[in-house]
Amino acid sequence: MRSIVMACLAFVVAVALAAPAVSATPRKFRNCAALNxxxxxxxxxxxxxxxxxxxPVTNFKRSNALYLVNKGRDRDNDGIACERA
Known part of the structure; x- marks a missing residue:
C-alpha cells in the first residue's frame, strides 16, 4: 500500500514539475500607429x-509590462505611451 502511495506522489510531483507556467510576453510595437x-x-x-x-485620456490599456516594453513611445513621459483621445 505504501509503495502505491509513493508512486502516486512521485507521479504528481513529476507532472507538476514538467508543466512550466506559460507567461505571455508583451508585444513591442514598431510605432504608435501600429500600437493604436x-x-x-x-x-x-x-x-x-x-x-x-x-x-486627458482615461480609457487607455493599463498594463505595467506592456508599457515597459513600449516605453520609448511615451514622448511626454507621463506614463502613457501613444495616448489618443
Whole structure:
C-alpha cells in the first residue's frame, strides 16, 4: 500500500514539475500607429495620469509590462505611451 502511495506522489510531483507556467510576453510595437490599431487609446502604467492641457485620456490599456516594453513611445513621459483621445 505504501509503495502505491509513493508512486502516486512521485507521479504528481513529476507532472507538476514538467508543466512550466506559460507567461505571455508583451508585444513591442514598431510605432504608435501600429500600437493604436490594437490599443486605440494607448497603453500606460497602472495609476498613470495623462499630462495634457486638453481633455486627458482615461480609457487607455493599463498594463505595467506592456508599457515597459513600449516605453520609448511615451514622448511626454507621463506614463502613457501613444495616448489618443
Amino acid at each position: 490599431k490594437v490599443y486605440p487609446h494607448g497603453v500606460g502604467r497602472v495609476g498613470a495620469r495623462d499630462s495634457t492641457s486638453g481633455t
